[in-house]
Amino acid sequence: MKATRKSIRKRVVIIGMVIPIALLHFLTGENNRGPYPEFVNGYLLNILVPLAFYFLLCASEFSLLRPWIVKSVLVFGAASFVEIAQFLGVPIFGQTFDPIDFIMSGIGVIFAVILDAVVFPRIFDFWTPSPVALPQPPESSAQSR
Secondary structure, eight states, X not given: OOXXXXXXXXXXXXXXXXXXXXXXXHHOSTTOOSSSHHHIIIIIHHHHHHHHHHHHHHTOOXXXXXXXXXXXXXXXXXXXXXXXXXXXXXXXXXXXXXXHHHHHHHHHHHHHHHIIIIIHHHHOTTOOOOOXXXXXXOOOOGGGO
8 A cells, every 4th residue: 555645644654643642651750750750650650551553453454543533542542552451450451540641641642632633734735634524425316306
């Protein structure tokens, strides 16, 4: 599949967002001695990681993943699954259950949707907003009478 200039430019923007988030995620941790370590490790990453995963889905050419609502549900569902697993004692991407993480993940997804559907189309001429998939009514045939 040959990528168009538009999709290449979009992927460059996405990579430019995701790499700093990934670096922050891997550079922080229990030994983080930077500013506000509790906030960064406890909440900021729970906002930024879903945002990054949302935009990774934006890079996909798969048509099912184009609507923002589909990406939102997938990302929030995955984040919720991780948090529920932690509640049940299964250490997936962490060991501590915190119900506030659901809110932080939701904030990250909402922020990603706003960037994808409102902000980026105004900044980048190559960024088209993700449509909401609405069912189309069947074509009425005037010749069927």
